Amino acid sequence: MVMNVLWREGRCPASRVVDQVAKHSDWHFRTVKTLLRNLVAKGFVGYEVDAQDSRIYYYTPLVDEEQYLQQERQQFLHLYYGGDRSSLLAGFLQDGKLSAAEAEKLRRMLNSSAEEE
Template sequence: MNTRNITNSEMVVMKVVWKKKTCTAAAIVDEVSKNSKWHFRTIKTLLRNLVNKKIVGYTIDENDSRVYHYFPLVKEEDYLRLERQQFVDMYYDGNISTMVASFLKDAKISKNDVKELKEVLERCIEKKDEKE
């Protein structure tokens, strides 16, 4: 899967498919239309693009052959993991500590954020220790 082929517009549709797990095109159009003014044909084109890219699959309704039920072929977490890795590789030469440091330098971080980040790092260290 090359996630760089998923456009920002297609991601709007993909988020609905991930959220609903299985749904009709009408349900996707309804959900996307809540936050956009896209024409239903635009939304259906984006959905068709995702099907052609094998990111979304579908089945045809047993009772009505005009109704398609769409479902994700790619898990959301798998997609996000790959996107994160590609981001770190492209912009930070694969160096995650440089990325985190640059984000922290530019961010306004509360004491609570710092506490949460410390907990995340501690869990990462524990996982590494368990594997060794």
């Protein structure tokens, strides 16, 4: 949610990020500020301090959405599945039914991936 605001708004003050996130969630402003701090630490977001008011921080996305999602997927895969993609996929398949269209799309992706190896 925080990254979506930054991708949409570009460079913006923390207060604007908090306001935009609050429209879609009940997150406290401290939660949003903590998320911003973590995103900065991971290198996804940069910030500048206002030259006239050191209490105002402007945040800017440093990665595009696909780069961010790829990194988050990899972290999730390694954290929860030890890097085993087949276990991750099997878990998702066991959790819910796929539509025929989803199954066909997945089949094509798997075939394409296997052919590349």
